[in-house]
Amino acid sequence: MDCKEFKKVSGGYLEDAIPSNLHQEVQEHLHRCPLCAAIMLQMKLLRERVHLALCKDCCPGNLRQRVSRKLKFASFHLWISKIRARQKK
């Protein structure tokens, strides 16, 4: 495998979504090519860093209660519409 081929399958390799023989070829290439190994490391670390930067966003405390209230209301409406449908029959 050369660098050009690696670039095409690098995403699949990262996801563990390529066949095992191709996986082996990628690993061999990464052992031989420090630049592609650095690119792979960068992809992994970028993913982790974006996760760490964005996972700090907190859900507003009262959103849960508001959602529950809306669901209760929606449930009531579904119940009413079902009763009306039965009455029509």
Added chain:
Amino acid sequence: MLFRRRRKQFETLVLVELPSLYRLALRLTGNQAMAEDLVQETLLRAYRSFGQFKLQEYGIKPWLFKILHHIFFNERTAAKRHHVLKNEPPWELVADQHPDHWPEIDINHLNWDQFDDEIKRGVEALAPEYRVVLLLWALEQLNYKEIGEICNVPAGTVMSRLFRARKDLSVKLAGYAQSHRLFREPHTAHGINHHPKTPVVFPEGSPNGL
């Protein structure tokens, strides 16, 4: 009683996913009030269709993301959608443009809070179609198949959008590093400088486990 039981069952399943839904909605809309509306609308739609939902190995989260994605892209932003993706190149062509020379960042002088803010700005600057794929991949740690199902696109499209998103974000972060003079001198591989610069790499041992 049946409706109450159904609602309780639904709430038990979805309310644990509320933080994930909100995070995704917030980064898609870029606005807290709109994010809250989007989450509430998503959950109301999900509740109305709950009878059709079958709990499978991935749980309820991908299904909720799919509804959220649908509302955001097909309804809320329909009027002001960007048309940048009309002529989206195939993944094989995009892969050939793989960037291979970004400099290495000196993390010893990196302010991680500022850097994370730069990441947020970089993510928000992406086109929504790229942003959602990056968020599902990095923030929610989903794989290509799951992302493809949520966005209703083939895996190849996910790969090319993700590639473009990573590239744009990396360029932005490289710009930040450059303006803060955080680049290290390029080092050589095996003593021979094959490439003028090495990629932006956050070496092991950086804060938060990196």
